[in-house]
Amino acid sequence: MADSAANNAIRPATRKQRWTWAVQIFVVLLLLWLLLNGLDRFLAGLLAAAAGAGLGAWLVSGQPHPWKPHRLIWFAGFFLWESFKGGVDVAWRAMHPGLKINPCFSSHCIDLPTGQPRTLMVATVSLLPGTLSADLSEDGRDLEIHALMPEAMASVERLEAWVAWLFSIES
Amino acid sequence: MIELLLPALVIFLLLNLAAGMVRVARGPTAADRMLSALLFGSTTVAILLILAQWMNEPALRNVALLFVMLAAIVSLAFFGMPRDDADDGEQR
Amino acid sequence: MSTTEVLAAALLLAGGLFYLAGTVGLLRFPDVYSRLHALTKADNLGLLLVCSGLSLLAGSWRAAALLGTIWLLGLLAATVSAHLIARHARARHFNGGEQ
Incomplete structure (x- = not known):
């Protein structure tokens, strides 16, 4: 949890990397919503997950590392x-x-x-x-x-x- | 049988927590006292989850979820983000 | 008592045992860092066992998934706190003792 921005060799993330990152966050947040709230008010969950994903992709510092x-x-x-x-x-x-x-x-x-x-x-x-x-x-x-x-x-x-x-x- | 085990476990965990709190009194450092806060967090979550099952009150699980999220924030609030205090005590 | 209940009871008892071990370590270990080992690792295993036992009793996938999430967040809280506490203790140590 300790290191993020302090290193000198950080290159900004490319557009494609930001999209991948956003999709990953979106899926995780939506699953969490379904888990806590079930299927009712699904639209609100969709919007909240999309907002979270957008924010995450915007704030990501440095290049996200791809993982399988x-x-x-x-x-x-x-x-x-x-x-x-x-x-x-x-x-x-x-x-x-x-x-x-x-x-x-x-x-x-x-x-x-x-x-x-x-x-x-x-x-x-x-x-x-x-x-x-x-x-x-x-x-x-x-x-x-x-x-x-x-x-x-x-x-x-x-x-x-x-x-x-x-x-x-x-x- | 299970109906008896659940409350017994809650009492056991409470006693356990009380024993751990001896560390707060003994110290000797502030970090030791902070350890008791950690113990408090993990034990409380377990107790809430067991109560949720025993009293058939699923809402208590959400309380436990909230507690566990607070646990991380409490220590961050107590010690600050690692980078902020990087200039004191790291010149070795 | 059904098989599920027996298994759940065993998991819950084992969980309680690890909580006990965490507290014993907290009281017996000689320094802050060792105590951190006891607390984070033993209590998290305790929470995992308690959560597994309760998932069996709850008998619903959603409750089980919620318990799993709670355990994961507990894990996260434990590692973050352990690192911060150890770091704090070291900083104080190198600054010349406790204030």
Whole structure:
């Protein structure tokens, strides 16, 4: 959630990218409306979703990164499983009579472009087993991670690979 | 059976919340006190959802939705957007 | 008691257990950052289990989808708050102690 506009290498989004972005927001907002309100007053929901999509496309900063919906499903699966393990892991450590933790800080250089990929990375690190994104450097490259035990750092690399795959980023 | 489990769980979660509030008293830092606000948020949402089921009052789910949206905003309001305070304490 | 109810009861009890673990971690862990781990991760798993159990009991797709949305938003709130609290604690630390 931490970085958006502060980086110097931001190019404005093209018209096509803004349209794609708008359509994606529109679909999500409309689904949310249907979920909360059902089918009555559908027209109002349509208008509200369109307004939200327009606003989102207008305000988008930098280039939105294209992502593939079927990859998002796999990513969600990976994330769910990891956060499940994270919960079980930390619960076990908290309940263990000997408190099996060895907390430490460790810095990780993020090898992802600014915008959505990096934001997603910083946001999801906190829910992996044993890692917590504690701080981000001024330029948004170095992520300071707090780990419950040094071994937990290994999963950060895997997460980064997953995020790169989701946004089809070549490395 | 379920009719008994739901209120029992609500009481359990309330006790749990009360125990967590010890952290507010103990501190020692402001961040520790903020942790209790986090605990308060997640526990309250669970309690509201269980009550919605138990009392057959679906509107309580909407209250929980509102609560969970406020939870994110509360911490943003408390600490400010990350970029705003970037100039204090980041020169390392 | 039907099978659905048994399953729902098990999920709800497990959820309560993770809430308990979150609180135990909050009280036992030695520093702010470790406590954040306990609270965000354990409570979110607790909320997920409670939401799944309640979806089974509610028996409607719309209620289940609403519970899922609430969980997702809770997840978002937890990561944002955890990052902000950790950041705040570090800034205070490097500025020379708590005010």
